Amino acid sequence: MEDLMVGINLLAILYISWFVDWALKQKKSKAWLFSGLVLIMLAVLITLPYYGPTYSYIMLTGILMYLILTVSWSIFSGPTGYISLAPAAFFGVGIYTSAILGKEFPVLIVVLFGGLLSVALAAFVGAITLRLRGIYFIVFTFGLVLLIISVLLWYEIKFTGTRGRFIVAAENDMIYYIMLGIMVLLFITGYLIKRSKYGLALQTIGQNEEAAAHMGINVNAVKIAVFAITSIFMGMAGAIMAMRWTYLDPYSAFDVFRSFLPVLMAIFGGMKRFYGPVLGAVILAFLEEKLLTEFPYYYKLSFGIVLILVIIYLPDGLVGLVEKFTRRIQGVKRAGA
Amino acid sequence: MERFLDVTVAGLMLGGLYALIAMGMSLQYGVARVFNIAHGEFIMLGAMTTYTLFTVFHVSPLLAVAICGPLAFVLGYVIHRLMFRKLQISAPSQGVFESSSMLASFGLMFVIQNLALLIWGPEIRQYSYMTQTFSILGAQFGLRRLVTLVFAVGIGAVFYLFLARTRIGKAIRAAGQDASIAGLMGVNINWVLALCFGLGAAMAGAAGVLISMCYPDSAIMGQEYLTVAIIVVVLGGLGSIPGSFIGGFALGIIGSIVAFWDTGLVMAAFYAIFVILLLVRPKGILGK
Numbered sequence: 001m002e003d004l005m006v007g008i009n010l011l012a013i014l015y016i017s018w019f020v021d022w023a024l025k026q027k028k029s030k031a032w033l034f035s036g037l038v039l040i041m042l043a044v045l046i047t048l049p050y051y052g053p054t055y056s057y058i059m060l061t062g063i064l065m066y067l068i069l070t071v072s073w074s075i076f077s078g079p080t081g082y083i084s085l086a087p088a089a090f091f092g093v094g095i096y097t098s099a100i101l102g103k104e105f106p107v108l109i110v111v112l113f114g115g116l117l118s119v120a121l122a123a124f125v126g127a128i129t130l131r132l133r134g135i136y137f138i139v140f141t142f143g144l145v146l147l148i149i150s151v152l153l154w155y156e157i158k159f160t161g162t163r164g165r166f167i168v169a170a171e172n173d174m175i176y177y178i179m180l181g182i183m184v185l186l187f188i189t190g191y192l193i194k195r196s197k198y199g200l201a202l203q204t205i206g207q208n209e210e211a212a213a214h215m216g217i218n219v220n221a222v223k224i225a226v227f228a229i230t231s232i233f234m235g236m237a238g239a240i241m242a243m244r245w246t247y248l249d250p251y252s253a254f255d256v257f258r259s260f261l262p263v264l265m266a267i268f269g270g271m272k273r274f275y276g277p278v279l280g281a282v283i284l285a286f287l288e289e290k291l292l293t294e295f296p297y298y299y300k301l302s303f304g305i306v307l308i309l310v311i312i313y314l315p316d317g318l319v320g321l322v323e324k325f326t327r328r329i330q331g332v333k334r335a336g337a
Numbered sequence: 338m339e340r341f342l343d344v345t346v347a348g349l350m351l352g353g354l355y356a357l358i359a360m361g362m363s364l365q366y367g368v369a370r371v372f373n374i375a376h377g378e379f380i381m382l383g384a385m386t387t388y389t390l391f392t393v394f395h396v397s398p399l400l401a402v403a404i405c406g407p408l409a410f411v412l413g414y415v416i417h418r419l420m421f422r423k424l425q426i427s428a429p430s431q432g433v434f435e436s437s438s439m440l441a442s443f444g445l446m447f448v449i450q451n452l453a454l455l456i457w458g459p460e461i462r463q464y465s466y467m468t469q470t471f472s473i474l475g476a477q478f479g480l481r482r483l484v485t486l487v488f489a490v491g492i493g494a495v496f497y498l499f500l501a502r503t504r505i506g507k508a509i510r511a512a513g514q515d516a517s518i519a520g521l522m523g524v525n526i527n528w529v530l531a532l533c534f535g536l537g538a539a540m541a542g543a544a545g546v547l548i549s550m551c552y553p554d555s556a557i558m559g560q561e562y563l564t565v566a567i568i569v570v571v572l573g574g575l576g577s578i579p580g581s582f583i584g585g586f587a588l589g590i591i592g593s594i595v596a597f598w599d600t601g602l603v604m605a606a607f608y609a610i611f612v613i614l615l616l617v618r619p620k621g622i623l624g625k
Contacts, residue, residue, distance in 0.1 A: 083436055128616055135372055135435055139567060140615045146564055147608035154601045260443060297451045304447025311441045312423050
């Protein structure tokens with residue numbers, strides 16, 4: 001029953017992301033043809049706590065968390081090819097914001113503040129890593145997460161005497177609504193970035209950074225700005241998710257796995273289209289919610305195998321597969337006509 | 338003076354292991370162009386296999402080096418042939434291959450680690466072997482640590498001679514400079530790249546055996562050594578094998594100096610060095 005509810009809502013999310021992708025392709029703003037359906041889908045998502053069992057929206061919150069990490073990761077890293085392993089850092093900053101400010105401030109302010117702190121960190125990281133490319137950028141962002149963990153652990157044990165912290169919990173439906181709100185904001189931001197000249201600039205940077213600079217794109221400004229803007233969603237997601245977990249320590253807040261998963265989910269879904277990362281995140285996060293607690297080793301084992309197979313045989317992810325099929329069907333139609 | 342010696346020798350012993358781990362990774366990246374995130378898992382496989390060999394079959398860990406090294410080599414060779422070769426053919430450019438092979442090695446890490454968890458379970462294990470101590474100028478050291486240092490330096494030296502003096506070594510060096518041109522000059526490039534990946538895995542396996550003699554092991558130990566390997570490889574210069582050798586010892590000594598001051602800060606210091614180095618001199622100490 002819960003699975004059915006979750007499944008329906010996931011389809012609603014997929015439809016919305018497909019709609020964003022479709023809207024991106026339209027030349028003029030005729031895009032509002034399908035918008036009525038989008039409103040219905042949003043209504044389905046918003047009313048879930050009224051008709052679904054509690055567990056269904058708790059589970060959907062977990063899936064939304066991965067979806068937000070994956071989509072915001074892919075807005076920057078997809079077109080530019082800069083593979084950032086820093087999502088765990090931005091997410092963790094959000095979690096710690098929640099731990100420190102959660103007692104005194106209302107939830108929305110804490111979430112917003114978590115996002116803004118992530119932006120500050122991302123802007124700083126972006127500014128100092130301008131010269132790093134390829135493998136150096138990947139390794140740097142990976143090292144950054146580990147540096148934060150070990151400094152924080154040392155600080156906590158030395159000065160507060162304990163490893164972890166408690167967080168003031170929030171209501172489940174409240175967490176769900178805020179998560180949903182972050183997703184909607186993220187989709188709108190993703191649409192605006194891709195539609196604007198900055199989206200094209202990002203693609204140019206990915207294809208040839210020198211050429212982009214010569215064409216008059218302020219490469220550094222675009223990279224830092226988009227990197228920072230997309231990190232706000234990771235920070236906000238961390239801040240709100242922390243209120244569900246209630247207890248955390250540096251290792252669980254800055255779990256390195258949360259840096260890898262968005263990358264894997266985005267590649268699995270395929271980054272050529274807007275709905276690709278959403279598709280990847282929805283499928284893998286749903287499986288994770290179902291299988292991780294019961295068969296952790298088999299889950300991660302098959303996860304690894306699928307990842308390797310996708311990278312070798314499906315470099316464009318599921319989107320590539322879908323496009324191949326639609327092209328084949330359209331080809332058949334044309335041949336018949 | 339005694340303290341100074343204590344810190345330096347402890348650092349050197351740790352550094353030997355770090356150097357061995359990092360040399361393997363450096364070889365895999367420098368020649369085969371695979372930044373192998375699963376490197377730590379080969380170390381873990383070496384350590385856990387040695388544990389099983391020692392506790393079940395009573396095989397001496399020193400003999401296990403001769404078993405685990407070749408086994409890891411075969412595993413690495415086959416993996417390169419099955420996975421990375423395919424990726425290399427389909428990748429449009431070297432940069433794309435480096436990113437995609439790194440991501441594929443993430444997958445490999447999940448596969449090996451969770452297979453090991455299914456076989457050995459998550460418990461931390463340790464066995465005791467060669468527990469005698471010896472003293473230099475009044476400072477006490479475990480004999481097994483000295484043995485690991487000798488082995489690490491020995492393997493490093495043999496490998497250096499192999500690279501510098503043999504025909505295959507020359508082919509590897511040529512492939513490290515430019516794989517496609519080396520191929521045009523008559524080097525059997527597919528074989529050499531797979532060989533390098535296998536040799537890197539063999540070094541990780543051997544390092545795992547030595548680590549299991551001194552430290553506790555578990556199926557998830559790979560990540561810890563992976564991060565050390567990445568730091569050393571960056572410190573020495575990505576792809577530079579002598580750089581990794583020197584970098585390993587440098588990091589070992591830095592680690593033991595910081596540990597002398599505050600044990601909790603060792604990892605933080607490593608990562609700080611790593612992050613600062615990447616920003617200031619990403620080529621590392623011996624990079625071109």
